[in-house]
Amino acid sequence: MQPTYYNPEDLKKFGSIGEFQKKLADKFFTYYGEVFAEGELSAREKSLIALAVSHAVQCPYCIDAYSVDAMEKGYTEAQMMEAVHVAAAIRGGATLVHGVQMMNKVKELSM
């Protein structure tokens, strides 16, 4: 058994998920390919969004893949880290804004 849940080598095997459910996997990869193609947003802009989102969902595979992709697409280190801060700010903000819900409940229950 591998010693950790995550193995960097598994990233390369992503395509093999079709082995267990080909039809759905094919649909996903076609969709994935189209999402990242040049569109109303450039492939370059999408790469930075993907980098930020991969941090928000904390997927080590995606962080690995989109760090390389962002470097290849010519982003600077500072730009990449700012994207991570955007993800962090949204995550932090999302946690905090729920504080309002907590406050509402507390106020509702209080005399």
Add this chain to the structure above:
Amino acid sequence: MKSLKASQSVLSRADYQLEVLNNQSLAKKMFPDFAAKLTQAGLFPLKPTGIEIFQVNVGKMCNQTCKHCHVDAGPDRKEIMTRETMQQCLDVLSTHDIPIVDITGGAPEMNPNFRWFVEECNKLGKKIIVRCNLTIIVANPKYHDLPEFYRQHQVEVVSSLPFYNADRTDRQRGKGVFESSVQALKMLNQVGYGQEGSGLILNLVYNPAGAFLPATQASLEKQFKKALLDEFGIRFNQLYAITNMPVSRFLDFLLQSGNYEGYMEKLVNSFNPQAAAGVMCRNTLSVGWDGSLYDCDFNQMLELQVSAPTSTHIRQFNLNELNNRDIVLNQHCYGCTAGAGSSCGGNTA
């Protein structure tokens, strides 16, 4: 930083680099044979399409020691082309219909006969390309007039600038290189290079500062153009995106940083038959500082001479034999065929 040769690294030896690429030492993993890949693509043996570009490497001396240099060039390298060998090149150029002369190094401008050679090529009516590292222009007052010299001889200037900011450029090419490069680009712009309607071509070369591939040339060109114009008022014509070849100092970096296997895997997985059909060795001949002939500058550094038995030196130049040669290939060739492909002139597919 010293060259691999000056630091007596085993990687300064061409035979050792080939041994690594063919997995007889150091490398843990073997990659599919490049020739077999070309066979699958119906391109083996790889044949020239004719010699259009006569690339002359006039020496390994350079004012820089960039980390990715496939020449292992630097201030400590003394190999330099003599005037006699240059004359042999001119003899060939004057008797054959080869339209383009592409002068490279090292820093070609450091060869004492460089200007004379450019003048003579110009007299022969050849289109001249010089691979200029930019910083040489500001390195010493005796080079300050290079932009004007280039203008007079209608030289196309191809300059390497790995990135549009100082941090990433300096990490690859040495401290202060970005600032000097910007200064040199401004000097080239001032005499008309890169300016619309001037006819003076200034192209830049981007190559990744690390073990990753370049993105599409068009998208990088857009970023470079915007960044250089907005911040420094610099203009240029085209950007060539070039893949780093697993040769010499870049190979050393790959091995030292543990990136060798991953990088080769990436190159192999990105093999593109269309790019393979357009590799530069098919229309280029490369002349070494000592007059030896090669299929390209990379083969030159790996000491893989042309397979044309009676035409391995410029003084024996035999066009017919060279046009019918089989191009010499090895595992480093994957660097030319990955993704959109890579050559001295940028993308090949």
